[in-house]
Amino acid sequence: MGRLIDGKWYSGDVNTSGSKGNYERVPRTFLDWIAKETKFSPEKNRYHLYVSYACPWAHRTLIMRKLKNLEDFITVSVVSPEMMEDGWKFDNKFSESTIDHLYNCKNLYEIYQKADSNISTTVTVPILWDRKYETIVNNESSQIIRIFNSAFNHLINNDTDFYPKDLRSEIDAINDEIYNNINNGVYKAGFAKNQETYNIAVNNLFESLERVEKNLEGKNFLVGNKMTEADIRFLPTLIRFDTVYYIHFKCSIKKIIEYKNLSRYLNNHFNLDAIKNTTNQLHIKSHYYFSHRMLNPYGIIPQTSFVI
Ligand SMILES: N[C@@H](CCC(=O)N[C@@H](CS)C(=O)NCC(=O)O)C(=O)O
Structure with a gap:
């Protein structure tokens, strides 16, 4: 896992934990919006999504991107499911993982460093990236899906509303x-x-x-x-x-x-299609069982017989 502190990467187990031994999710830092006549205006070929197929939060954004026919508008880079001491990384060991299509970075934390060279944060997916200002627009999935639900409607001829x-x-x-x-x-x-x-x-x-x-x-x-x-x-x-x-x-x-x-x-x-073709059980199982060594020290991936 690891995290960025003052722009520098520190590796190690930073599984965030409350004082009572309960799991606490750290608040994320980029919460801008895409809207007409604002800094981040809706445009073709401007925004890029960084995702993992393993991550349920990123999965939402991939589903919404397909349901809203945004595939030609929002390009995607997919990290490797194996997240170890350097956090999420790009490599071609798994099919359907990609390189970083924008900068060819090796590690996802470099994308956060590009957005803010002094940043202190955990390095999570999904990230909605802006090519124009070379920064992260938003890295909170619940907000990214709302952006996708409406911000591009006038450009894509798709008024389907998932938050009526x-x-x-x-x-x-x-x-x-x-x-x-x-x-x-x-x-x-x-x-x-x-x-x-x-x-x-x-x-x-x-x-x-x-x-x-x-x-x-x-x-x-x-x-x-x-x-x-x-x-x-x-x-x-x-x-x-x-x-x-x-x-x-x-x-x-x-x-x-x-x-x-x-x-x-x-x-x-x-x-x-929007669900089936955004689901990758190999990435899902490989990530959780292989990466969470504090829960599964040998990284053994169980065989499962489930259909989905
Ligand atoms: N609030 C975020 C949570 C994202 C999140 O926790 N992503 C996980 C993957 S499932 C992650 O990247 N974890 C890496 C870390 O915390 O270091 C969202 O919903 O977008």
Whole structure:
């Protein structure tokens, strides 16, 4: 893992942990927006996404980029799934990883250094990069997907709205529940450093999964009757659950395939091009099992029989 302090890279385990042995996510630093007549105006060939296929937060941005037909507008570089002492890096060991298409950097931290040579930060994906000012516009996935949802509409002829005004309060409420208990809940369980915090995280996670299971009875979407941002944020976690979180993060009360509605929901959505073709289980499994040596010291990747 590692992090940047005053622009210099320090390697090592910086798995951020609260004083009670609970897992705490460090706040990220770039939160600008793309909008007409602002510094970051919507333009073709200007913005670039740095992602990992392993990362559920980056996965959201890839899904939204496809759903909004932004592939010709937003180019992409994909890091290697193996994240060790130098953090995310670019190499060609895995198919579907790429070089850094913009600068041919070896490590992702160099991109953060380019944005700010004195930066102190963890080095995370996704990153939305601006070629014009050579800086990071935004590195918070929940915001990047909202940018993609609307900022380029007039250029791409795609008004599909995944965060419609009339459903916003419902979407916000379910996003909160799912982020705290499920999306980030699996990390809270996996990175817990004592039994009590693990128990709390795992119980919250499975209570929340039961609520969502009930909510999905007879339904194929979390909110309303078409796909919204809530589904886009939820699916990347479901996709990783049985192959990784169930085993590696000890979220092992039940698998997703054991839930009637959650598994149907996952299978239905997985048939969509935007979901299927942004999912790479080899990168997912290789990253978590190989990179988190504090949880899996020998980096052995378990064989799994799951279809998705
Ligand atoms: N809040 C960020 C979280 C991104 C994040 O934590 N990404 C992970 C990969 S799944 C990462 O890059 N971790 C590297 C590190 O923390 O050093 C978002 O949602 O965009």
